[in-house]
Amino acid sequence: MFLTCLHFINKHDYPLNTILYLSCLIYNFLHRDISLILCSETDREQIYGLDGEEMWHADFRLEKGVMTLPQFADPYSYVEGTYEGAVSNIETCKSNLAILFIVVVGLSDHLPVYNDPHVSVYSKDDVVLGYKNTLICYISGFYPAHVGVSWTRNNVNVTDEASLSRYYVNDDGSFNLVSALSFTPEEGDIYTLPLWRHGALERPYDQNMGDVQAELPDAGVGASVFCGVGLAAGLLGVAVGTFFLVKGNNCN
Structure with a gap:
């Protein structure tokens, strides 16, 4: 099993539209877990997935976690406190924006990793x-x-x-x-x-x-x-x- 995470900052008229991404892929034999955390001054998102399918996401408007898997005979759910952990992750993500902007974006005006929609x-x-x-x-x-x-x-x-x-x-x-x-x-x-x-x-x-x-x-x-x-x-x-x-x- 191994874990790979990618940090990226997208800069548009900093600081109004700076976005920090943390995307982690955890490989474990036949299955792949996904944890995705996105944050900016205005946007925030955290989801968990398995094998390319979303399993859970944080609904920050309703202040709760939402399971997105179908209703199976033996339902699966995340442990209590997962939503609170997502809130904490977003706060940490936002606090790192200014630091990573200086360390990463400050080294170059043009980051090479882009893919058009x-x-x-x-x-x-x-x-x-x-x-x-x-x-x-x-x-x-x-x-x-x-x-x-x-x-x-x-x-x-x-x-x-x-x-x-x-x-x-x-x-x-x-x-x-x-x-x-x-x-x-x-x-x-x-x-x-x-x-x-x-x-x-x-x-x-x-x-x-x-x-x-x-x-x-x-x-x-x-x-x-x-x-x-x-x-x-x-x-x-x-x-x-x-x-x-x-x-x-x-x-x-």
Whole structure:
């Protein structure tokens, strides 16, 4: 059995947006335990996992630990005090921010470890005008773990209506994130999803270029969804944004 941990600081306009990551992978024969601690001046997260599946996370808003495994015949739970330990870990993480900023980031203005985010956006169900649906944004393979996500509907910011998952770590140390937005498609609606403030991006994504039309099966009053994928030069790769335009089909 061996333990490997990785510390990383992501710097954006320090000290307002400095994020410290502690990702530990504990290898023990056939199974792999994961302990992930993330903190910044505004964000915090701690999860435990096994073999790539989340088992427990700290809900700091509700001030309790949450088991995320299915209900088995013989339920498993973490010992009492695990949530309190997570609170202590976050406080320690935050107290180390200033120190590690000086020791690590101060040695170089450009840390070499970045991986730009890849984005897939799709609807939960076939898009039909007037019927409630969900837009799902799956952001994968990015490093470090902080990425800003915003949604707009017809140029109006609706990010507060969207949900945002916890960060999930991959085998290579990169991260995944899921955001979802409930919507009822109406003719002419335009939904945009820009990504901003990630270490792999030279600047926030701020434009859409190109479009691909995806026809959905005719369902009486059907709809077409136009998906545009925007590309912009990043520090090491590509900035990504996606928009949806819902338009009614003419049905004879």
